[in-house]
Amino acid sequence: MKWFKLGMPIFLMVVGLGFLISAINLPKANLGNPNGPLYFPVGISILLIVLSVIYLIQELRKARESNDHIRELFSGRTPVLIISTIVLGVVYALIFETLGFLVSTILFLGALLFVVNGPRKWVSNIIVTLAFSFMTWYAFGELLGVSLP
Amino acid sequence: MKKWLLIAGATLVLAGCGNSNAEDGSDFPNKNIEIVAPASPGGGWDLTARSVQKALQDNDLVTENINVQNKPGGGGEVGWKYLEKKDAHTLAVNSSLVITNNLLGTSELTHEQFTPLAILSTEWLSIAVAPDSPYSNIEELMNAIKEDPKSIKIGVGPALGNNDHLSLVQLAGEYGIDAKDLNFLVYEGGGDVVTALLGGHVDFVTTSMSEVKEQHLAGKLKILGISAEEREEDLEDVPTYQEQGVDMVFPHWRGIMGPPGMTEEEIAYWDEQLAAMAETELWQEIVENNDWESYYMNSEETSAFLKEQTAMYKGLVEDAGMGQ
């Protein structure tokens, strides 16, 4: 699982570089100092890159140290749970505005409960899904007047 | 009392017309009405949307349910893009940003893509200084800027290219000042601009009259001039720009528009209801409490007004050095 520990500093470097490059390519300001919008992001992204390099070196030095959390991340059903939550979240984002709040929330919460709580407890899953979907719909949409799709 | 009766009477008559129209067999509107406030709750657009909702509903001008939808983002663009795909049951609040966003290059949308329905209200803009400021009128201030533009710090907010900024661009232009030389400090909002002036962190501010009115009355700062056609009630000691020899009137208006491709019948319906609404007592009260001013124009007048405004803003944005 070494790649996971080393992946982070490299990812951070990429983020820093990405910000640095797009900052340098920012359009010049028409008003005030033409480079005004540029200094701060350039400075911070350079700082981030430097820090990531230090971080990478630190991690390389103690590459052998094990991290319990990383072990857990790849054991049991953890990867399944995390990936399904993310995938379901993306699907939820895509259907939320077309199917409307109630339908999409019932689908999302129901699916999530089936994955996390297990299909064996389908009765309680369905009850919780319906109860909480309607409750939040009522509380947010009706009582608090939040405009839901 | 007489005036009140007159308004109430007019409202009744107009409301009556509205109802008879619906009975004439036209089936518009036939479902819930949605008013889009292209901003978060609490700002001018949101308040306008909610006031329209309230005034239409409480006076029974529209019997369908009216909901306010907040769609903030991109200086109105998110909300207006949303409106673009809707039918005539959805309206959106707007302001000059529907013109300037495009001119400033921040949006592809133009007001021509929508159906203008009405201009509802306006605020006026103002220039204010500290009470102990060396400048006692607009001319003195402008002459000082002309001499050394960088030495005078101007508080504006929340973004360059807005009316607070552009009205000053026009004013400075009248005195032959190149607006690109002005030294702006851009604050997060109107409130912060006033704080900065009270704390002596800027030399003068350009902002809505309502933001500085109370402070002026309390003697904490001094309004040098306002962009209105005539002096304001409660602010009789403040001259307009026109009185000070500058030929300009600058409204900060808010209006309402519908989606593209509305039928004549639908436009007529909204013209009627919105005109009636603008006359209601409730609407007048809201307008007064907010220090807005009634500025009603119907669909046709709005259409012409927007064309005129577009030409004016085009020039101002160029002068400001923000043209694309």
Place this chain on the structure above:
Amino acid sequence: MDAFIEGLTTSLQPINIMWIVIGGFLGTVVGMLPGLGPATAVAVLIPVTFGMDPVSALILMAAIYYGAMYGGSRSSILLNTPGDGSAIAATFDGYPMARQGKAGEAMALSAVASFVGGIMAVFGFILLAQPLANFALRFGPAEYFLLMLLTLSAIVSLSMGKMVKGFIAMSLGLLIGTIGIDTQSGVYRFTFGITELSEGLDFLIVIIGIYALGEVLFNFLTIDEDSKKERKKVGKIWFTKDQWKRSLMPMLRSGPLGFIIGVLPGAGGTIASMLSYSSEKQISKKPEEFGKGAPEGLAAPESANNAASVGAMIPLLTMGIPGSGTTAVMLGALIMLGIRPGPLLFENQPETVWTLVNSMFIGNVALVIINIVLVGLLVKILDTPAKILYPLIVMLAFIGTYTLSYTAFDFFLLILFGYFGLVMKILDFPLAPLILAAIVGGDMEQNFRMALASSNGSLGIFFGSGVSIALFVLIILSLCYPLIVKAFQRRKAEPTS
């Protein structure tokens, strides 16, 4: 004085007491939910307040505001999922307390701490409103920049032992803060043509993503083990004498601190609670216990953020200037009702002001009772099986995000930050520097540039006033303090070795 008495009697009218209780309760509830803060709650109530007596409306809105400060820490303590910036500091020690089976004690303590801060601030309001408002005016761009820098450096210095990670988190947060339109120039930065990003990334999405969603994902690591060794213990619903003794002085110190920071427009509860936490840790005799369930580490920021919410009323009422998102919405609502907050309000309608002040007094009493009663109910949340609770939190995180700007686009950002929060937790990154930097970073940069613009580029402006020099000294102290402590420890350790 007459106006004060009149205000007292008005606020004691049954109808107004009812509004105080309703507002306080509603505030507590919205404070607990992720994303749905007091600003939204006040905004959606605007149509309701149309028909109300303006003074009652003011009382109601204020009660929602400080009620949310009470409620905000509930979810921080129980689930490690703060609903707003000002509730983040409550996770530092509140959540560890809950994990140690002291959830009930923690919630009771934080309610009392909020009460202490709130009451101190109400007295501060009565005595000092006008002079403090004038003091706040002296904060120009340079002073704001330094105040934000102080908060940042105080928070980063908390991550002792993992400084590099702390600074990385801070830089990331600062970069997040630069996304969106650049106020000073109108240039769009890092928006990649996405309209939803043009006004910047709402820091609440970052909070909900990293804390709420990230926390759930992180808990998935051990979900199958946790359900076996149930952590049913929630402790008593009242705190111990020892916890009280340790928290009393920090509460009394943090109240005034929070109050004064609250008065500064734009600073608010987040900065107040963070500064009070870090300064309490620095002067504590047991700094090593901070972050591991020290009761004073919970009591101090709770006292501070509630005091800040009262302090934020001062610029609103004395100058008509909103100092926070919530007070901005309140200002709009009040204007519609015909109350014009501003310098004339104290002169023309003093009874309105004093009614509000007295209602805040009553409101804090009511809220401490409501919240202590709720403790018994809320600890039941921990009895919910984790496998049902986590999906529900995920759903609430999504809905809370939706209420921020009413677009499902934000869900993608939420997922992104949720995943990133998980990785940060796994690799033991401190989260607070990232969040705080994301909250204040944008303003910090703008204030820095405004300061330079107003001094024509001279850095001297950062030493130009008494306030800025004082802030500078504090920054140096907060950065060097860990080193000083280390030096002392070494000296102590030397003779024995």
